Amino acid sequence: MRVALFATCLADAMFPQAAQATVTLLERLGHDVVFPDAQTCCGQMHINTGYRRQARNLVRHHTDVFEPYDAIVAPSGSCVGSVRHQHAVIARGVGDERLADRAAQLATRTWELSEFLIDVLGVEDVGAYFPHRVTYHPTCHSLRMLRVGDKPLRLLRAVRGIDLVELPAADQCCGFGGTFALKNAGTSAAMLADKMGHVLATDAEVVTAGDASCLMHIGGGLSRLESAVRPLHLAEVLAATDGSRP
Amino acid sequence: MNARDEILSRIRTATGPSPVIRPVPRDYAVAGAHAPGAPELLDLLAERLRDYRATVHRCTPGDLDATLAEVTRGWRVAVPDSSAITVPGAVADRPALSHADLDGVDAVLTGCAAACADTGTIALDGGADQGRRALTLVPDRHVCVIHADQVVQTVPELLRRLDPRRPLTFISGPSATSDIELDRVEGVHGPRTLIAVVVGPAGTTGNNVHREQG
Amino acid sequence: MTTFLGMPHAPRGVGQLRGDEPFPAAADKALADRQLRRNLGHATATIRDKRARAVAEVADWEQLRLAGEAIKAATMARLGEHLIELEAAVTARGGHVHWARDAVEANRIVTDLVRATGATEVVKVKSMATQEIGLNEALESAGITAVETDLAELIVQLGHDKPSHILVPAIHRNRTEIRDIFLRHMPGVDPDLTDDPRRLAMAARAHLRAKFLTARVAISGANFAVAETGTVTVVESEGNGRMCLTLPDTLITVMGIEKVVPAWTDLEVFLQLLPRSSTGERMNPYTSTWTGVTPGDGPQEFHLVLLDNGRTAVLADEAGRSALHCIRCSACLNVCPVYERTGGHAYGSVYPGPIGAILSPQLTGIEDNASLPYASSLCGACYDVCPVRIDIPSILVHLRGEHVDARAQRALPSPEALAMAAAAWTMAGPRRFRLGERLLRLGRLLARGGRIRRLPPPLSAWTAARDLPEPPAQTFRQWWRTRPGDGRR
Numbered sequence: 001m002r003v004a005l006f007a008t009c010l011a012d013a014m015f016p017q018a019a020q021a022t023v024t025l026l027e028r029l030g031h032d033v034v035f036p037d038a039q040t041c042c043g044q045m046h047i048n049t050g051y052r053r054q055a056r057n058l059v060r061h062h063t064d065v066f067e068p069y070d071a072i073v074a075p076s077g078s079c080v081g082s083v084r085h086q087h088a089v090i091a092r093g094v095g096d097e098r099l100a101d102r103a104a105q106l107a108t109r110t111w112e113l114s115e116f117l118i119d120v121l122g123v124e125d126v127g128a129y130f131p132h133r134v135t136y137h138p139t140c141h142s143l144r145m146l147r148v149g150d151k152p153l154r155l156l157r158a159v160r161g162i163d164l165v166e167l168p169a170a171d172q173c174c175g176f177g178g179t180f181a182l183k184n185a186g187t188s189a190a191m192l193a194d195k196m197g198h199v200l201a202t203d204a205e206v207v208t209a210g211d212a213s214c215l216m217h218i219g220g221g222l223s224r225l226e227s228a229v230r231p232l233h234l235a236e237v238l239a240a241t242d243g244s245r246p
Numbered sequence: 247m248n249a250r251d252e253i254l255s256r257i258r259t260a261t262g263p264s265p266v267i268r269p270v271p272r273d274y275a276v277a278g279a280h281a282p283g284a285p286e287l288l289d290l291l292a293e294r295l296r297d298y299r300a301t302v303h304r305c306t307p308g309d310l311d312a313t314l315a316e317v318t319r320g321w322r323v324a325v326p327d328s329s330a331i332t333v334p335g336a337v338a339d340r341p342a343l344s345h346a347d348l349d350g351v352d353a354v355l356t357g358c359a360a361a362c363a364d365t366g367t368i369a370l371d372g373g374a375d376q377g378r379r380a381l382t383l384v385p386d387r388h389v390c391v392i393h394a395d396q397v398v399q400t401v402p403e404l405l406r407r408l409d410p411r412r413p414l415t416f417i418s419g420p421s422a423t424s425d426i427e428l429d430r431v432e433g434v435h436g437p438r439t440l441i442a443v444v445v446g447p448a449g450t451t452g453n454n455v456h457r458e459q460g
Numbered sequence: 461m462t463t464f465l466g467m468p469h470a471p472r473g474v475g476q477l478r479g480d481e482p483f484p485a486a487a488d489k490a491l492a493d494r495q496l497r498r499n500l501g502h503a504t505a506t507i508r509d510k511r512a513r514a515v516a517e518v519a520d521w522e523q524l525r526l527a528g529e530a531i532k533a534a535t536m537a538r539l540g541e542h543l544i545e546l547e548a549a550v551t552a553r554g555g556h557v558h559w560a561r562d563a564v565e566a567n568r569i570v571t572d573l574v575r576a577t578g579a580t581e582v583v584k585v586k587s588m589a590t591q592e593i594g595l596n597e598a599l600e601s602a603g604i605t606a607v608e609t610d611l612a613e614l615i616v617q618l619g620h621d622k623p624s625h626i627l628v629p630a631i632h633r634n635r636t637e638i639r640d641i642f643l644r645h646m647p648g649v650d651p652d653l654t655d656d657p658r659r660l661a662m663a664a665r666a667h668l669r670a671k672f673l674t675a676r677v678a679i680s681g682a683n684f685a686v687a688e689t690g691t692v693t694v695v696e697s698e699g700n701g702r703m704c705l706t707l708p709d710t711l712i713t714v715m716g717i718e719k720v721v722p723a724w725t726d727l728e729v730f731l732q733l734l735p736r737s738s739t740g741e742r743m744n745p746y747t748s749t750w751t752g753v754t755p756g757d758g759p760q761e762f763h764l765v766l767l768d769n770g771r772t773a774v775l776a777d778e779a780g781r782s783a784l785h786c787i788r789c790s791a792c793l794n795v796c797p798v799y800e801r802t803g804g805h806a807y808g809s810v811y812p813g814p815i816g817a818i819l820s821p822q823l824t825g826i827e828d829n830a831s832l833p834y835a836s837s838l839c840g841a842c843y844d845v846c847p848v849r850i851d852i853p854s855i856l857v858h859l860r861g862e863h864v865d866a867r868a869q870r871a872l873p874s875p876e877a878l879a880m881a882a883a884a885w886t887m888a889g890p891r892r893f894r895l896g897e898r899l900l901r902l903g904r905l906l907a908r909g910g911r912i913r914r915l916p917p918p919l920s921a922w923t924a925a926r927d928l929p930e931p932p933a934q935t936f937r938q939w940w941r942t943r944p945g946d947g948r949r
Contacts, residue, residue: 007936007937009887009893011936012897012935012936012937013896013897013900013931013935013936014900014929014931014932015929015932016932016934016935016936016938016939017932019936020936020939023940035936035937035940037890037937037940038889038890039890040886040887040888040889040890040892040893041883041887041893043884043887045883046880046883046884047857048838048857048860049860049864049876049880050833050857050859050860050861050862050863050864050865051861051864051877051880051881051884052861052864052865054880054881054883054884055884057884057888058884058887058888061887061888061889085854086857089854093779093861140837140838140839140840140841141838141840143840144839144840144841144843144844145840171841172797173797173837173839173841175797175837176837177836177837177838177839178838179834180834180836180837180838181921181922181926182918182919182921182922183484183834183921184483184484184487184798184834184835185484185921185922185924185925186484186487186488186491187484187487187491187798187801187802187835188837188925189924189925189926190491190497190801191797191798191801191837192925192926193925216928216929217926219929220922220926220927220928220929221925221926221927223911223926223927223929224913224925224926224927248559249558249559249560249561249565250559252561253543253559253561253717253766253768253772254540254543254544256467256468256768256772257539257540257543257717257772257775258540259467259772259776260467260772260773260775260776260781261536261537261538261539261540261775265536265537265538266537267534267537267538268530268533268534269530269534270527270530270531270534271523271526271527271530272527273520273523273527274520274523274524274527274729274732275519275520275523276728294742298741298742298745342756345673345674345707346673349669349673362743364742365735365742365743366742366743367743372754372757378756378757378758379702379705379706379748379757379758380706380707380757380758383699383702383703383706383707384673384707401728401731401732401743402725402728405724405725405727405728405731406725406728410686410689410691410724410749410751411553411689411691411751412751412754413748413749413750413751413754413757413758414747414748414749414750415702415746415747415748415749416731416743416746416747416748417745417746418741418742418743418744418745418746419745420745421697421698421699421745421746422697422698422745423611423661423697423698424507424627424628424697424739425610425611425612425615425628425630425698426611426630426635426638426657426660426661427499427502427503427506427634427635427657428503428504428506428507428510428628428631428739429506429657430739430741431657431658431661433658433661433662433665434611434661434664434665434697434698434699434700435609435665435668435669435672435698435699435700435702435703436698436699436702436703436745436746437699
């Protein structure tokens with residue numbers, strides 16, 4: 001299958017290894033990955049911060065770029081959530097019905113990585129080998145916007161060598177929330193502290209998730225605590241085969 | 247413009263001239279798995295009432311008088327003014343007892359309009375064997391007789407048995423509060439003791455009758 | 461999309477819908493109070509578990525939620541007709557119906573009604589609407605004492621405190637603090653009172669009993685009012701509601717206009733949804749319904765005050781109006797990670813938590829509660845538990861948009877608006893985006909040991925508690941171009 005990678009602006013600029021791992025993984029499974037070079041950002045941050053006018057332009061650009069492709073995959077629950085649940089609303093809100101229809105159509109072909117692997121490709125065992133103690137944080141938008149359920153966990157359980165340990169209070173938000181982390185920094189930090197406490201309680205070497213943004217938050221907190229726990233994107237765990245710690 | 251007309255005018259402006267009204271999906275369960283009065287429902291009702299700290303007695307129609315006499319022994323009992331459910335020596339609410347009088351009795355004894363097994367709820371509608379609302383509120387103990395044919399399974403079945411034009415009281419256990427640390431504690435302003443007497447045919451009465459210290 | 465111009469909001473200077481300071485500042489104070497956070501953490505964890513168990517018992521829970529959502533939406537679409545029907549039904553049964561455009565008018569109506577009875581003291585059932593309009597304060601200035609009879613309201617009133625939760629206004633207090641409040645402020649209290657919740661409840665019973673038995677006027681809110689029959693409903697636990705609704709001669713009920721439901725059968729949905737969502741019980745201990753006046757039973761004088769106070773402004777915003785569907789269960793507060801940490805006072809309004817963050821700004825106008833729509837990480841837990849499926853996260857996002865638009869019309873662009881515009885410009889096309897990525901790489905100069913530990917404002921808010929990783933030497937798209945044959949795709 002020909003798959004268009006929607007890398008997301010954050011992974012592209014800050015966490016290229018998450019997008020690279022997505023490519024590695026999909027190619028290993030025998031698929032042809034393309035990267036539409038004109039892609040920039042889905043506009044989620046603008047939408048969620050209230051900047052609807054600028055967001056509309058980003059929605060249009062995103063739709064223009066990805067419309068030619070049959071399957072679009074992103075290593076991000078929240079960016080796919082924005083495409084699926086917000087893009088058409090934004091377009092309709094500014095009276096652009098045509099863009100709203102196009103965005104709604106595109107949304108039906110846009111997948112978060114774990115959804116794509118399980119629902120579209122029908123694989124649970126992606127042939128990964130990762131002999132480390134790992135805990136999984138189900139990010140809010142994957143869990144409650146996309147309803148990915150236990151799909152990421154099913155993929156992780158099939159990884160050879162993995163010591164997967166359950167994260168206590170896993171469904172609790174890490175406190176990132178985009179600009180929430182800046183506008184309500186104190187509350188965000190309090191939420192983060194509890195999330196890190198749960199992560200540390202697992203004795204995991206690696207905390208993984210389907211969103212680079214939440215991982216940037218949790219990882220940033222762990223780094224400040226001088227913790228040795230490493231944040232790794234789900235794609236990186238699933239792409240691993242040689243047993244080394246990426 | 248007066249307030250009424252102004253608010254109604256604002257509403258019309260807010261909703262627009264032809265608001266969209268979508269049909270309400272009503273595919274939730276209305277009837278339960280068991281017919282009213284089924285033995286399973288009497289058991290479930292008793293279990294759910296006990297779960298919320300009500301005292302429950304089970305008896306047959308033939309045992310009812312003896313059961314009530316035993317339950318209320320030694321108590322000064324108030325009853326509605328024309329109730330068929332009573333015990334010897336009961337004080338009838340005729341003429342209407344004062345609030346202070348009601349505060350002075352040991353218990354009130356009534357029937358009910360219907361009961362819901364799923365939630366352990368008793369409904370009163372001010373009928374002849376239930377009386378006015380103050381009667382079942384001020385006394386510290388409420389002894390309530392529930393006949394098998396009054397017991398339905400679901401909340402919709404319960405509401406559909408009742409006439410909303412009558413003053414209704416739905417009772418699920420004794421008075422309680424969750425206001426301190428969101429833990430449930432029984433017994434605040436309403437009757438602190440709720441004693442339900444569930445009357446069913448022979449073979450459905452479950453446990454033995456025994457006197458509860460209320 | 462935008463609020464209809466001229467649709468009045470809840471007026472300033474009366475009631476409790478506005479805080480003294482923006483949410484982040486108020487939240488920081490609450491976050492520093494360790495006792496408060498322990499109390500809130502304990503109480504919300506308890507009720508979350510109870511709710512989850514009570515909901516899991518109900519096989520048709522999702523069908524009930526869908527029905528509840530649809531009934532509310534259909535009600536709002538024909539709100540005027542339902543209110544007229546309600547008025548006619550209540551009047552036909554001997555009740556009196558009053559209409560109040562706002563808090564000031566409602567307070568005046570209630571004050572006049574109480575004065576007409578000659579009473580100088582009234583007993584009150586816990587009611588969000590009367591808190592919203594500041595009725596107790598209005599009565600007090602007219603020389604009338606309002607006695608709150610709900611245990612948590614009593615705790616708040618005795619402690620000269622403010623409510624912090626829709627269901628349990630004293631949730632921020634633990635049992636020991638409550639004992640101390642009773643010892644200090646409850647006349648005639650047993651000096652040996654312990655902090656056993658049962659003993660505390662008994663103290664409240666003893667304190668209020670004489671008041672109930674002698675009260676002549678009661679004031680309540682309403683959970684629901686059935687248009688077709690004129691039946692008003694109060695859902696409660698302690699029996700203080702029954703006392704107020706039954707024993708006095710006069711009952712005055714203040715009800716937001718959105719509380720009307722069309723038909724008696726609609727209550728079969730809400731009386732299942734509300735208790736399980738609210739206290740996590742199969743059914744709350746007591747629900748009372750009354751229809752006008754019943755001769756020989758209960759108050760012989762009944763007044764129903766229908767309150768707007770900004771509700772029609774909410775109704776006018778199609779994208780936000782479902783905030784009016786709220787049945788005040790408070791499940792969204794109990795699951796909210798923000799509420800759990802800040803408590804209710806930080807929201808400044810009697811409606812705290814996620815529902816308050818969408819309701820208060822709409823009632824007052826966005827300018828007066830501009831920080832509330834941002835008081836959420838958009839985690840979505842509130843939407844999942846809402847018994848009438850209010851899509852709170854989407855309304856939060858909508859209100860943020862309304863706020864940004866309103867500000868853009870009035871003022872010079874804020875630093876945030878400039879940053880957002882710059883980001884949008886950068887992301888408008890791949891060439892600009894690549895340029896942006898090159899600029900971002902300058903961040904490598906700030907990094908030490910692979911991480912950035914300090915950034916200038918506003919990003920200092922991030923680095924106060926978190927590091928940022930060093931920007932990578934190579935972006936993804938640069939890496940992609942290094943792959944053989946991939947450069948031009």
